[in-house]
Amino acid sequence: MSEHNYPSLKDIRSAHERIKHMIHKTPILTCSTIDRMAGCQVYFKCENFQKVGAFKARGAANAVLKLSAKNREKGVATHSSGNHAAALARAAAEAGIPAYIVMPSTAPEIKKNAVLEYGGIITLCAPTLASRESTLAEVVVRTGATFVPPFDDFNVIEGQATCALEMWDEKDDFDAIIAPVGGGGLLAGTSLTTHYMGPHASVYGGEPEGADDAYRSFTAKTRLPVLTPNSIADGLLTSLGKLNFEIIQDYVAGILTVSDSEIIAAMRLIYERMKIIVEPSCAVPLAALLKYPDQFQGKQVGIILSGGNVDLSKLPF
Amino acid sequence: MSEHNYPSLKDIRSAHERIKHMIHKTPILTCSTIDRMAGCQVYFKCENFQKVGAFKARGAANAVLKLSAKNREKGVATHSSGNHAAALARAAAEAGIPAYIVMPSTAPEIKKNAVLEYGGIITLCAPTLASRESTLAEVVVRTGATFVPPFDDFNVIEGQATCALEMWDEKDDFDAIIAPVGGGGLLAGTSLTTHYMGPHASVYGGEPEGADDAYRSFTAKTRLPVLTPNSIADGLLTSLGKLNFEIIQDYVAGILTVSDSEIIAAMRLIYERMKIIVEPSCAVPLAALLKYPDQFQGKQVGIILSGGNVDLSKLPF
Numbered sequence: 159m160s161e162h163n164y165p166s167l168k169d170i171r172s173a174h175e176r177i178k179h180m181i182h183k184t185p186i187l188t189c190s191t192i193d194r195m196a197g198c199q200v201y202f203k204c205e206n207f208q209k210v211g212a213f214k215a216r217g218a219a220n221a222v223l224k225l226s227a228k229n230r231e232k233g234v235a236t237h238s239s240g241n242h243a244a245a246l247a248r249a250a251a252e253a254g255i256p257a258y259i260v261m262p263s264t265a266p267e268i269k270k271n272a273v274l275e276y277g278g279i280i281t282l283c284a285p286t287l288a289s290r291e292s293t294l295a296e297v298v299v300r301t302g303a304t305f306v307p308p309f310d311d312f313n314v315i316e317g318q319a320t321c322a323l324e325m326w327d328e329k330d331d332f333d334a335i336i337a338p339v340g341g342g343g344l345l346a347g348t349s350l351t352t353h354y355m356g357p358h359a360s361v362y363g364g365e366p367e368g369a370d371d372a373y374r375s376f377t378a379k380t381r382l383p384v385l386t387p388n389s390i391a392d393g394l395l396t397s398l399g400k401l402n403f404e405i406i407q408d409y410v411a412g413i414l415t416v417s418d419s420e421i422i423a424a425m426r427l428i429y430e431r432m433k434i435i436v437e438p439s440c441a442v443p444l445a446a447l448l449k450y451p452d453q454f455q456g457k458q459v460g461i462i463l464s465g466g467n468v469d470l471s472k473l474p475f
Numbered sequence: 476m477s478e479h480n481y482p483s484l485k486d487i488r489s490a491h492e493r494i495k496h497m498i499h500k501t502p503i504l505t506c507s508t509i510d511r512m513a514g515c516q517v518y519f520k521c522e523n524f525q526k527v528g529a530f531k532a533r534g535a536a537n538a539v540l541k542l543s544a545k546n547r548e549k550g551v552a553t554h555s556s557g558n559h560a561a562a563l564a565r566a567a568a569e570a571g572i573p574a575y576i577v578m579p580s581t582a583p584e585i586k587k588n589a590v591l592e593y594g595g596i597i598t599l600c601a602p603t604l605a606s607r608e609s610t611l612a613e614v615v616v617r618t619g620a621t622f623v624p625p626f627d628d629f630n631v632i633e634g635q636a637t638c639a640l641e642m643w644d645e646k647d648d649f650d651a652i653i654a655p656v657g658g659g660g661l662l663a664g665t666s667l668t669t670h671y672m673g674p675h676a677s678v679y680g681g682e683p684e685g686a687d688d689a690y691r692s693f694t695a696k697t698r699l700p701v702l703t704p705n706s707i708a709d710g711l712l713t714s715l716g717k718l719n720f721e722i723i724q725d726y727v728a729g730i731l732t733v734s735d736s737e738i739i740a741a742m743r744l745i746y747e748r749m750k751i752i753v754e755p756s757c758a759v760p761l762a763a764l765l766k767y768p769d770q771f772q773g774k775q776v777g778i779i780l781s782g783g784n785v786d787l788s789k790l791p792f
Contacts, residue, residue, distance in 0.1 A: 185502060187524075206750045207504075426787070433523045433752040433783035466750035470743070475788055 164405060165316040167354035170347075174320040177219040180252050182208055183324055186460075191431045196447050198454045201332070203325050206436050206466030210272070212393075213321050213344055213464050214245035214308075220317030221306040222249040230255055232302035237283070237290040239265040240393060241465055242308040247278030258303050260294045262286075268469065309341030310399025319347030325460050326355035333457035336443035338464050339363035339372045339413065340394035342402025348462065349409035360411035364443035366391045366421060372398050373413040376406065390418045390474060393439035393465060414446035421445050422474045428463070437468040481722060482633040484671035487664075491637040494536040497569050500641055501525055503777075508748045513764050515771045518649070520642050523753050523783030527589070529710075530638050530661055530781050531562035531625075537634030538623040539566040547572055549619040554600070554607040556582040557710060558782055559625040564595030575620050577611045579603075585786065626658030627716025636664030642777050643672035650774035653760035655781050656680035656689045656730065657711035659719025665779065666726035677728035681760035683708040683738060689715050690730040693723065707735045707791060710756035710782060731763035738762050739791045745780070754785040 165173070184204045192200055205213040222234060233256035236246050243259045250257035257278045261270060262285035273280055283293035298305055307314060321344065322335065335352055339345040342363075349361040365372050366389035375382045381403045387395035398406070416424075425441035428434060443461045447454060482490070501521045509517055522530040539551060550573035553563050560576045567574035574595045578587060579602035590597055600610035615622055624631060638661065639652065652669055656662040659680075666678040682689050683706035692699045698720045704712035715723070733741075742758035745751060760778045764771055 429752055429787055435750040470746055
């Protein structure tokens with residue numbers, strides 16, 4: 159246990175105060191059809207309605223707003239081809255500072271445009287981790303910008319933890335909360351907040367079978383990377399971060415894995431019954447709930463719908 | 476003016492009390508990107524989240540709950556291939572009475588299944604208006620059920636009027652409200668409520684160019700049927716009802732028509748920016764707002780998103 163290093167409840171509340179002018183307090187929705195199917199009461203926290211379309215807006219805003227005055231003017235930098243890049247570009251734009259985003263040359267136009275739209279400065283690199291890291295290092299040296307990692311960072315985790323804080327502030331009797339797990343920023347933050355706000359409740363990670371490093375790491379009690387991730391849940395292909403894994407080991411009850419076909423079925427259910435748009439990663443917790451219903455029967459279950467950035471011309475149904 | 480026959484504000488409030496255990500109080504959502512594009516503040520009333528996925532749940536529930544005890548046990552009947560059929564079947568099921576639905580043999584499986592799922596009793600007919608009407612007449616004679624029309628009926632209009640009632644109760648300073656117009660149940664109800672709750676505000680109908688009988692009727696001051704309707708907005712292909720046209724003439728400021736490509740662009744904007752699912756008919760008011768922005772500049776504009784029942788495998792983008 160390294161609890162003493164972790165963000166405290168006071169830290170998480172301060173983060174929420176700090177970022178709340180930059181984020182939406184997203185609604186919690188329910189669906190009686192899904193309740194019947196799952197045999198429990200399900201409360202969907204809609205981060206797909208969040209700024210930039212994902213919970214990532216929280217961590218990025220917190221990291222930017224916690225910069226010292228001296229560091230702030232030099233801006234922030236990251237490498238990402240996903241929601242974190244857009245979230246950081248937006249947070250920086252709101253704070254009036256530059257954001258340097260290293261993106262692989264193969265990143266889809268739509269992702270590049272999202273960053274450009276928020277005023278981010280893109281440096282392209284080769285589509286390898288080595289190139290991403292060396293290019294980022296060069297950008298940081300050249301600009302003096304502060305690197306804001308996508309998940310393996312206490313400021314980012316503290317920001318993501320504000321999502322569950324809003325859930326507990328709105329409803330104080332969850333028996334369980336399920337969040338998707340990729341790098342582990344959201345899951346770690348959710349489990350921290352729940353440890354403080356509802357220690358009787360169990361937090362679970364939902365993970366695609368094709369990128370199940372969190373499941374394997376959790377079982378082996380040692381961090382094992384994902385080698386050849388393959389899943390439709392494109393936001394969950396990364397390996398768990400170090401800090402994230404520590405927190406998850408301390409406060410998460412279990413990792414539930416699901417297949418791509420189960421993810422697609424849950425995604426379709428959300429579209430058809432809830433009339434909201436979620437990205438595939440976002441459907442993983444519901445898929446897990448429907449696959450492992452026994453432990454949730456009759457319970458009050460929170461599910462975090464993490465994001466809604468999906469290419470509508472490529473829906474899997 | 477035939478105002479004295481119309482449902483009063485007291486009638487509409489009573490309807491809301493009557494049906495509120497059977498419907499959702501749907502949320503009002505906003506989107507800063509759309510506000511910027513439209514040059515005004517837009518408030519989206521999300522009837523796509525309504526029971527059965529459309530505002531039709533309101534009128535059907537009101538009509539069922541207003542039946543006399545004697546008529547109630549014999550059930551209700553209608554002919555419809557759309558949201559009204561499912562809404563009436565559900566309202567009847569909730570009230571524990573039978574619903575007899577006449578549907579054309581060509582109706583999509585998904586529509587038939589929605590009715591069956593709510594326990595509706597389907598009688599198939601040939602896909603002509605004559606066959607629909609004669610089959611319905613036979614069913615009504617045989618069963619003694621009460622015919623609940625989809626829109627041309629004061630009980631139905633009164634029910635649909637509760638949607639705008641919730642809007643005005645939540646926010647009392649709309650300058651304008653735009654609702655889609657097909658048969659005119661929602662538009663008539665919206666204009667009635669607004670006449671009582673915010674008489675300074677203007678109510679507009681949004682209509683597809685390919686089914687513009689409301690626009691032509693409004694201009695000609697006489698009810699002109701739609702002859703060969705053709706639009707992606709499949710919920711708006713019917714001609715205006717008689718009662719609906721009377722109310723619309725009295726209380727609607729104008730009908731704004733839009734092309735299918737404008738409807739599709741607005742629909743895509745709602746999907747991508749608001750992350751919610753709407754059917755094409757539902758995107759018509761936003762398309763109208765973006766096409767005719769001048770009169771709405773700087774205003775507080777309500778838009779009713781009427782429904783979310785769309786075949787996800789056939790999205791127009």
